[in-house]
Amino acid sequence: MSFSLFSYQYRRWLVAGTTFLSVGTSIGFVQYAFQAFVIPLEEEFGWSRTQINLSLSLGIASSFIAPVAGRFLDKYGSTKIMSLSLLLVTLGFFMRGSMNDLWQLYLSSILLYVGIPGATQLPLGKLMGLWFPKIRGRMIGFTMAGNNFSAVVTVPIATFIILASGWRFAFYALGITTLIVLVLVLLFIKDDKNYNFEKKDKNESKKESEKDYELSDAIRTSAFWFLVSGMTLQQFARTTVVIQLVPHFVAKDIGVGLASSMMSAFGIFAVISKLISGWLSDLIPSRFILIIVVIFQMIGIQFVLAERQELMWIGSSLMGLGIGAMGVLGPAITTELFGLKRYSSIFGFINMPIAFPIIIGPIFSGIIFDRYKTYTLAFNLVELLLIISIISFIFVRIKPKKGI
Structure with a gap:
């Protein structure tokens, strides 16, 4: 029996591993590692927290580019969109490493956030659904765990590099790491839109063929709009609370190193949460799990305060x-409701x-902190939005497709 690294059974694990790294170097580096840079940038340039x-807030670029990237992915496949997206992320980090003015921070942020959708959830849901149809949810959990695994290791490492070599070198290090992952994408990610998976296991693909909505069909369902509402409101927990955790702990007289360790605890349990x-x-059904995890978020906010x-x-x-x-359940419930055929387009529209929340959350929390020197009011208001998200x-009822 001959061994081939690029046979179906082995190739799919290379796809999963590379996707794991792509998620970690995009979402993980851009969103979580940035916490380590907030105070150094304040001290270097005198910029306010706001x-x-x-x-x-320029993460709004991700929301606007997501539908376009989704359609591009459905048409041209995963390799092209992931490679282009990671290239933009790499350029964004290099620009941050050389910036001297506030506008350069904003321009680099646009590059980073434009790159995120095409490097993470848009290709991830489809790739895992195609390569691992029987254990799709578990594999989405594994690959999305790259995000929080990155949070565990990146915040302490970035903090160490900043203390040892400065924030500029730390940004360059993130850019070089992302460039390496881009090379892995070119080597291992397969544009599988023309791959006949039914030849490998017809039973695995049968479930996916039973419901494949077009975008126009999906937006005519009530489940779609309740899902959009719940996902959107829940994001305030991330954009208002999570990205401010390290500065929040420091404001409570916790040392930067210990605050980074607390953020690592967040990352460890986020990985566990993704896998479970x-x-x-x-x-x-994923909607039941969504309700439970949002309740965890509400309780967690009270404890961090x-x-x-x-x-x-x-x-x-x-x-x-x-x-x-959330990073697992978003793609999972989208495929449960609407199938794989137009997953990227539909999920892009949902985003x-x-x-x-991307625009309002960070600015609102920054204004609250600059005025009151605490995030308490901002965090408490997020809890009210999470109640609406749960409702x-x-x-979000998963109903059989009719007349399509």
Whole structure:
């Protein structure tokens, strides 16, 4: 029996591993590692927290580019869109490493956020559905765990590099790492839109063929709009709370190193959450899991607002359990509802309204902090939005497709 690294059985694990790294170097580096740079940028340039957080609001670019990237992916395949996206992320990090003015921070942010959708969830859901149809949820969980695995290791490493060699060198290091992953994408990711998976296992593909919605069909269902509402409101937990955790802990007189370790706890539990939620989504409807993890987020917010250090650790861990699953459950419930055929286009459209929390969340939290020197009010208001998110997920009913 001959061994071939590029045979179906081995190639799919290369696809999964490379996708894991792509997610980690895009979402993980761009969103989580940035926390380590906030205070150094304040000290270097004298920028306010609001000015720096405005760069995070430029994540709106991800929401607007997602539908375009989704259609591009459905038409041309995964390799092209992932490669182009990672190239943009690489250029964004190199630009940040050489910036001297605030506008350069904003321009680099646009490059980074334009690259994120095509390097992460848009290709991920389709790739895992095609290469691992029987264990799709678990594999989505594994590959999306790259995001939070990156959060575990990147924040402490970035903090160490900044202290040892400066923030510029740290940004260059992130860019070089992303470039290496781009090369792996070119080597191992297969444009599989023409690949006949039914030859490998007809039973595995049967389930996917039973429901394949076009985008125009999907947006005519109530489930689609309840899903959009729930996902959009939940994102305020990420854009207002999670990306401010390290600065929040520091504002409570926690040292930068310890605050970074608390963020690592978030990342560890987010990885666990992704793996568990991916496994569960293969067994029960994802909407039930969505409700549970949003409740975890609400409880976690109360703990991170506590004064006792041990409660902050618990809160960071609970936030990890709640937030981590979202990256898995978004693609999982989209494929459950609407199938794989136009997954990227549909999921890209679902991500468009996320522009609102991306714009409002960081700016709002920055304004609140600059005025009150605390994030408490901002975090508490997010909990009210999470209640509405839970109500929306309750009404995401998975119904059989009719007349399509």
